[in-house]
Amino acid sequence: xxxxxxxxxxxxxxxxxxxxxxxRERIKAMVAIALKAEEVGLDVFATGEHHNPPFVxxxxxxxxxxxxxxxxxxxxxxSTTLITTNDPVKIAEDYAMLQHLADGRVDLMMGRGxxxxxxxxxxxxxxxxxxxxxxxxxxLHRLWREDVVDWEGKFRTPLxxxxxxxxxxxxxxxxxxxxxxRSPEIAEQAAYxxxxxxxxxxxxPADHTKRMVELYRARYAHYGHGTPEQAIVGLGGQVFxxxxxxxxxxxxxxxxxxxxxxxxxxxxxxxxxxxxxxVGSPQQVIEKTLSFREYAGDYQRQLFLMDHAGLPLKTVLExxxxxxxxxxxxxxxxxxxxxxxxVPDAPTHASLLADARNKEGARA
Amino acid sequence: xxxxxxxxxxxxxxxxRLLGDRLAAVAAPAATAPEPAPADTRVIELRDLAVEIxxxxxxxxxxxxxxxxxxxxxxxxxxIVVTPVFSASYSGLFKSxxxxxxxxxxxxxxxxxxxxxxxxxxxxxxxxxxxxxRPLFAYLRAVVVPTGVYAASEDWGAEGLDGRIERAxxxxxxxxxxxxxxxxxxxxxxxxxxxxxxxxLAALRPTG
Numbered sequence: 001x002x003x004x005x006x007x008x009x010x011x012x013x014x015x016x017x018x019x020x021x022x023x024r025e026r027i028k029a030m031v032a033i034a035l036k037a038e039e040v041g042l043d044v045f046a047t048g049e050h051h052n053p054p055f056v057x058x059x060x061x062x063x064x065x066x067x068x069x070x071x072x073x074x075x076x077x078x079s080t081t082l083i084t085t086n087d088p089v090k091i092a093e094d095y096a097m098l099q100h101l102a103d104g105r106v107d108l109m110m111g112r113g114x115x116x117x118x119x120x121x122x123x124x125x126x127x128x129x130x131x132x133x134x135x136x137x138x139x140l141h142r143l144w145r146e147d148v149v150d151w152e153g154k155f156r157t158p159l160x161x162x163x164x165x166x167x168x169x170x171x172x173x174x175x176x177x178x179x180x181x182r183s184p185e186i187a188e189q190a191a192y193x194x195x196x197x198x199x200x201x202x203x204x205p206a207d208h209t210k211r212m213v214e215l216y217r218a219r220y221a222h223y224g225h226g227t228p229e230q231a232i233v234g235l236g237g238q239v240f241x242x243x244x245x246x247x248x249x250x251x252x253x254x255x256x257x258x259x260x261x262x263x264x265x266x267x268x269x270x271x272x273x274x275x276x277x278x279v280g281s282p283q284q285v286i287e288k289t290l291s292f293r294e295y296a297g298d299y300q301r302q303l304f305l306m307d308h309a310g311l312p313l314k315t316v317l318e319x320x321x322x323x324x325x326x327x328x329x330x331x332x333x334x335x336x337x338x339x340x341x342x343v344p345d346a347p348t349h350a351s352l353l354a355d356a357r358n359k360e361g362a363r364a
Numbered sequence: 365x366x367x368x369x370x371x372x373x374x375x376x377x378x379x380x381r382l383l384g385d386r387l388a389a390v391a392a393p394a395a396t397a398p399e400p401a402p403a404d405t406r407v408i409e410l411r412d413l414a415v416e417i418x419x420x421x422x423x424x425x426x427x428x429x430x431x432x433x434x435x436x437x438x439x440x441x442x443x444i445v446v447t448p449v450f451s452a453s454y455s456g457l458f459k460s461x462x463x464x465x466x467x468x469x470x471x472x473x474x475x476x477x478x479x480x481x482x483x484x485x486x487x488x489x490x491x492x493x494x495x496x497x498r499p500l501f502a503y504l505r506a507v508v509v510p511t512g513v514y515a516a517s518e519d520w521g522a523e524g525l526d527g528r529i530e531r532a533x534x535x536x537x538x539x540x541x542x543x544x545x546x547x548x549x550x551x552x553x554x555x556x557x558x559x560x561x562x563x564x565l566a567a568l569r570p571t572g
Contacts (some may be wrong), residue, residue: 030406131564131567131568133503134561134564134565134568135565137569138565138568152570153568153569153570154570184555184558184561185564188558188560188561188564189558189561189564191561192561192562203423203424203425204424204425207426208425211555215410215555216559219558223561241525264422265418265419265422265423266419266422266423268429270419270427274425275426312538324380
């Protein structure tokens with residue numbers, strides 16, 4: 001099972017000091033957080049993609065390429081790549097390029113974005129959101145698998161004899177996750193291709209996540225990729241920890257109470273009861289995270305949101321120490337218990353390459 | 365047969381709640397007549413859900429008690445909705461409940477018989493039923509009962525309110541019985557019935 005972190009990339013004032021980091025500080029902080037993730041033994045760093053303030057990561061492959069050069073093991077991913085408003089040809093090229101530079105340590109999570117005006121800013125129509133995700137990904141899927149593509153669709157200029165360069169590393173396209181919070185159509189899309197499905201459950205009650213994941217698993221089996229239990233599932237989570245749970249609550253409350261995503265709504269206590277947010281001791285985080293398996297089944301990837309609510313970099317790095325030293329080692333051990341042998345790990349470049357070679361060997 | 369009353373009254377006791385109870389007392393037995401057992405009646409007091417209603421807007425999903433109320437409304441065979449008049453319209457809490465409901469479940473009221481009722485300090489606001497409530501429930505695709513009931517303070521001590529309650533509740537009961545036997549097909553559940561992906565791809569393929 002893979003453990004990692006995902007960052008939204010928001011520039012949020014620290015409510016305890018009133019200070020807002022500069023864009024440069026925030027960008028550098030995201031890099032420092034990614035490097036720390038590798039240092040403390042995490043597997044994945046994923047960045048969001050946004051095209052409006054107060055968010056900084058508009059150019060994920062630039063950032064991930066820089067991180068790739070400064071890490072050795074970390075898998076670089078996205079949360080999410082906007083399959084609706086980016087040109088699928090450019091996604092194919094950018095991420096294949098990154099794949100070469102990072103020696104295969106790359107996967108992506110497709111998403112439709114959560115900011116309405118991004119569609120018109122990029123010349124698209126939000127009412128076509130699902131159709132854009134369907135058509136653009138169908139093209140991207142071919143561009144990574146066919147050397148020469150002739151293509152015509154509804155949303156983009158046709159392609160005649162087009163070859164996307166560079167070709168994917170070793171002829172193996174990056175693994176793709178499809179992220180969706182509410183749309184069964186996207187769970188269906190992930191199942192159709194046998195791709196991964198990521199439910200960003202961080203603001204949602206468990207019963208909703210359960211329905212989405214169950215649908216994906218059932219359809220994954222329907223399309224003949226394996227049993228429902230073998231489908232590739234990822235989940236989110238967000239935490240704030242201190243050794244002593246009262247200290248965690250005391251320190252995080254001023255951030256929670258005014259954070260753009262949490263504040264001015266339910267209390268910290270209500271929010272932690274109904275969603276995956278955990279504010280407390282490492283042991284509480286372990287217990288809460290292990291409980292996800294009760295409704296999502298044995299899954300492959302757990303990403304935590306750590307740099308939220310305007311927390312200063314120093315605090316986030318301390319959080320990552322706790323996550324890497326006290327939480328993830330226990331989670332690895334506990335999630336491995338009673339895990340059926342036929343439940344696969346999340347695909348990596350190495351495993352996909354081995355699968356491809358096996359298939360070739362079988363054909364030869 | 366299930367009847368749900370949604371009351372946006374704030375005081376305890378509340379004349380809004382009282383009007384809802386009076387309407388339900390006539391509609392519940394009429395809806396199931398000639399069966400002796402009246403329709404199961406549940407009253408939802410929005411006052412008790414006020415905080416969860418507000419939180420639905422900030423956190424994006426309803427809390428447990430509100431989700432339970434939404435389920436009750438969606439599963440009801442008929443609905444009686446009663447609001448006090450605030451600033452020449454339904455109360456903000458009343459509107460917010462239905463806003464939060466339609467965000468969570470856009471089809472919750474589609475085809476559902478709804479009796480609209482309101483209370484106020486003066487009879488001058490009685491057209492609030494037709495200027496505010498009726499368009500709201502038309503938008504939500506409910507079947508709104510022809511007679512709405514408005515009760516000003518003075519109506520509680522005058523003749524006529526009983527008659528309007530009888531007529532409106534009778535109309536609701538008739539619609540509940542009628543629509544219950546000829547109910548439209550249940551809404552398609554996108555989790556139960558998935559559009560196969562090939563169909564989606566095919567729909568985007570250029571023709572010719």
